[in-house]
Amino acid sequence: MLEIKNLHAGINDKPILNGIDLVVPTGEVHAIMGPNGSGKSTLSYVLSGRDGYAATEGSATFDGHDLLEMAPEARAALGVFLAFQYPVELPGVGNANFLRTALNAQRRARGEAEVDAPSFFKLARAAMKALSMPDDMLKRNVNVGFSGGEKKRNEVLQMAILKPRLAILDETDSGLDIDALKIVADGVNDQRGPEFSAVIITHYQRLLDYIVPDRVHVLSAGRIIRSGGPELAKELEANGYAGMVAEAA
Amino acid sequence: MTAVAETLDAVQSVTDGGYKWGFSTDIEMDMAPKGLNEDIIRLISSRKNEPEWLLAWRLKAYAAWLKMEEPNWAMVHHAPIDYQDLHYYAAPKKKPGPKSLDEVDPALLAMYEKLGIPLKERAILAGVELPEGELPQVAIDAVFDSVSVATTFRSTLAKSGVIFCPISEAVLEHPELVQKYLGSVIPAGDNYFAALNSAVFTDGSFVFIPKGVRCPMELSTYFRINARNTGQFERTLIIVEDGGSVSYLEGCTAPMRDENQLHAAVVELVAMDDATIKYSTVQNWYPGDAEGKGGVYNFVTKRGACRGARSKISWTQVETGSAITWKYPSCILQGDDSVGEFYSVAVTTNMQQADTGTKMIHIGRNTRSTIIAKGISAGRSNNTYRGLVKVLPKADGARNFTQCDSLLIGDQCGAHTVPYIESRNRTAKLEHEATTSKISDDQLFYCRSRGLSQEDAVGMIVNGFCRDVLKELPMEFAVEAQKLLAVSLEGSVG
Numbered sequence: 025m026l027e028i029k030n031l032h033a034g035i036n037d038k039p040i041l042n043g044i045d046l047v048v049p050t051g052e053v054h055a056i057m058g059p060n061g062s063g064k065s066t067l068s069y070v071l072s073g074r075d076g077y078a079a080t081e082g083s084a085t086f087d088g089h090d091l092l093e094m095a096p097e098a099r100a101a102l103g104v105f106l107a108f109q110y111p112v113e114l115p116g117v118g119n120a121n122f123l124r125t126a127l128n129a130q131r132r133a134r135g136e137a138e139v140d141a142p143s144f145f146k147l148a149r150a151a152m153k154a155l156s157m158p159d160d161m162l163k164r165n166v167n168v169g170f171s172g173g174e175k176k177r178n179e180v181l182q183m184a185i186l187k188p189r190l191a192i193l194d195e196t197d198s199g200l201d202i203d204a205l206k207i208v209a210d211g212v213n214d215q216r217g218p219e220f221s222a223v224i225i226t227h228y229q230r231l232l233d234y235i236v237p238d239r240v241h242v243l244s245a246g247r248i249i250r251s252g253g254p255e256l257a258k259e260l261e262a263n264g265y266a267g268m269v270a271e272a273a
Numbered sequence: 274m275t276a277v278a279e280t281l282d283a284v285q286s287v288t289d290g291g292y293k294w295g296f297s298t299d300i301e302m303d304m305a306p307k308g309l310n311e312d313i314i315r316l317i318s319s320r321k322n323e324p325e326w327l328l329a330w331r332l333k334a335y336a337a338w339l340k341m342e343e344p345n346w347a348m349v350h351h352a353p354i355d356y357q358d359l360h361y362y363a364a365p366k367k368k369p370g371p372k373s374l375d376e377v378d379p380a381l382l383a384m385y386e387k388l389g390i391p392l393k394e395r396a397i398l399a400g401v402e403l404p405e406g407e408l409p410q411v412a413i414d415a416v417f418d419s420v421s422v423a424t425t426f427r428s429t430l431a432k433s434g435v436i437f438c439p440i441s442e443a444v445l446e447h448p449e450l451v452q453k454y455l456g457s458v459i460p461a462g463d464n465y466f467a468a469l470n471s472a473v474f475t476d477g478s479f480v481f482i483p484k485g486v487r488c489p490m491e492l493s494t495y496f497r498i499n500a501r502n503t504g505q506f507e508r509t510l511i512i513v514e515d516g517g518s519v520s521y522l523e524g525c526t527a528p529m530r531d532e533n534q535l536h537a538a539v540v541e542l543v544a545m546d547d548a549t550i551k552y553s554t555v556q557n558w559y560p561g562d563a564e565g566k567g568g569v570y571n572f573v574t575k576r577g578a579c580r581g582a583r584s585k586i587s588w589t590q591v592e593t594g595s596a597i598t599w600k601y602p603s604c605i606l607q608g609d610d611s612v613g614e615f616y617s618v619a620v621t622t623n624m625q626q627a628d629t630g631t632k633m634i635h636i637g638r639n640t641r642s643t644i645i646a647k648g649i650s651a652g653r654s655n656n657t658y659r660g661l662v663k664v665l666p667k668a669d670g671a672r673n674f675t676q677c678d679s680l681l682i683g684d685q686c687g688a689h690t691v692p693y694i695e696s697r698n699r700t701a702k703l704e705h706e707a708t709t710s711k712i713s714d715d716q717l718f719y720c721r722s723r724g725l726s727q728e729d730a731v732g733m734i735v736n737g738f739c740r741d742v743l744k745e746l747p748m749e750f751a752v753e754a755q756k757l758l759a760v761s762l763e764g765s766v767g
């Protein structure tokens with residue numbers, strides 16, 4: 025279970041998050057929506073431990089572990105995964121090598137046996153097939169020369185292989201064509217189960233037709249101003265944020 | 274099992290922090306007094322029972338050296354070297370050939386142990402004979418201080434007509450070859466450090482691959498600097514006749530020391546028609562402490578002559594060590610259609626200074642050269658790529674491709690690219706690309722968010738940056754080099 029209490033955080037001393045309270049019980053999928061610049065990506069970075077994104081007040085725990093005290097790699101080993109809004113290119117680093125190194129680093133940290141190359145490739149090929157990704161993506165350098173949509177799909181591939189317990193997807197649907205959106209949504213739905221929770225950051229109701237969330241939250245100016253069921257997303261789609269933001273102010 | 278592969282363990286042990294190979298071995302030394310003069314040169318020559326011509330050659334080099342000045346154009350700085358304050362000759366005390374490991378100097382064995390050399394190979398290195406039927410994959414000619422204490426696997430090589438032995442021995446056993454080729458690529462008076470080496474070199478490796486022979490194993494040498502205040506002046510000469518080929522690996526570590534250690538090696542390669550020489554180096558000499566104190570000064574002259582048509586010389590180097598590196602492995606592309614390659618990774622951290630690169634001299638028609646140089650600088654280090662591509666008038670259709678990439682870690686280091694291009698033939702095509710980049714916080718965070726530690730993330734990004742060079746190394750060396758890169762940059766980020 026992810027528990028965020030009164031979380032205040034800033035980027036290099038500039039306050040961005042102003043008291044966030046959010047609970048995502050194990051097994052649930054929550055969506056976060058909100059205007060540009062409201063702090064959605066900032067929240068995802070604070071939760072995954074990016075340098076420079078420091079909490080000034082409040083807490084964030086996952087299954088009782090104080091996330092804010094942990095190094096990013098320790099959070100990853102605990103099962104926290106962030107699908108980046110802007111995936112990063114790693115020139116010269118093969119996708120397969122990257123993924124296997126990451127998987128084994130996490131497994132080592134958890135005291136599990138490492139996955140050997142043949143089993144890894146079996147695992148990876150199955151995951152790529154499910155995501156309709158061509159095999160040669162494994163040989164290419166991480167995100168280098170990938171199209172916008174391919175990068176997003178590569179994030180979901182990483183999630184499928186690393187099998188996190190908490191996935192934070194930051195606008196993974198942006199830039200995907202309609203077919204890809206469905207494939208990616210299926211990729212997330214495949215992970216759903218009693219041990220998996222997700223926070224899905226999106227601007228579009230459309231994704232939530234495929235991944236039906238348990239709860240929807242609206243983030244504005246670093247605060248959650250409304251929470252509700254899937255119907256809240258539909259309301260936003262129809263009316264926009266303006267009225268809701270004015271009401272909250 | 275090869276010593277090279279086993280060295281991985283030794284590399285691994287460095288991970289525990291600091292430079293683990295800093296030790297020196299107390300073996301009784303037979304040492305000449307400090308200083309350099311004609312008498313010392315005569316002493317070296319007579320200790321090695323050298324023929325008169327070689328002594329004359331040395332003395333001529335010495336006379337040339339006296340008239341030369343230390344070069345000062347490289348972007349390196351150091352306190353003046355007192356050439357009279359060094360020993361120019363040291364040899365381990367001769368003992369009769371050991372029959373088993375029990376008879377080998379325990380100090381020597383202890384050193385091999387620290388280096389992570391497996392038991393069997395320790396025996397070989399120490400000159401104990403291999404049991405019948407064992408065929409090693411890597412031949413090692415260990416230069417222990419100035420004298421080769423052991424040369425191995427020669428019988429296997431001899432069957433195919435390959436000569437691989439200490440150069441001091443080649444001088445006595447194959448004088449016609451040595452006299453013909455020594456200094457033929459790098460003349461005794463070529464430059465300050467080459468002249469010094471020519472005057473006082475004590476040993477090194479000699480390789481001769483006869484016509485049509487592909488050397489059946491990779492050849493490897495471990496160099497050690499061991500005696501206090503002893504300059505180390507190896508001399509390597511590799512000759513490959515028509516249609517032959519060889520892959521030579523050179524790797525080294527040095528004991529920790531307080532004084533700066535001078536190292537001025539000379540490597541000459543000669544490739545005849547259709548001959549191929551692949552020369553790979555992983556250089557990890559003691560770089561000095563965090564303040565740069567005590568590291569090795571590495572002033573090397575390496576040059577290969579592609580004398581024959583369609584010959585090929587390929588230099589691949591991974592340079593992580595030494596306080597100062599001054600090194601420009603070069604190719605003289607004389608034969609028509611000959612090919613020169615230079616693949617280099619140079620890493621500098623703390624106070625290290627590296628001024629390294631290559632020279633490609635296009636003389637013959639349709640000669641081609643490729644230069645891929647990757648510089649990685651961290652700490653307060655300085656890393657300079659200096660390269661010359663020269664096309665002479667007769668080199669119709671010459672081609673060069675140069676790619677120089679610099680990766681900066683932190684903001685106190687320096688990376689410099691100094692390309693010189695001289696073309697005197699209009700049909701020549703020369704391309705040059707250069708980039709400078711930093712390891713970005715985005716990249717580091719991306720890796721860490723996937724579970725990699727900060728250090729593994731740096732290692733992964735740096736190895737990605739160097740991929741085009743590392744893939745040129747022979748397999749075992751590539752693995753070792755990857756670890757070495759990660760290890761040498763440990764602690765330089767964040």
Ligand SMILES: Nc1ncnc2c1ncn2[C@@H]1O[C@H](COP(=O)(O)OP(=O)(O)OP(=O)(O)O)[C@@H](O)[C@H]1O
Pocket residue numbers: 035036038040058059060061062063064065066067109
């Ligand atoms: N490095 C930075 N320095 C200063 N301000 C920053 C920095 N990064 C982000 N911000 C600011 O923080 C605020 C929140 O940004 P964030 O990226 O979290 O928004 P978002 O909700 O994800 O927006 P979007 O929907 O456009 O992705 C914005 O006003 C942004 O300009």
Ligand SMILES: [Mg+2]
Pocket residue numbers: 064065066109194
């Ligand atoms: Mg965002």
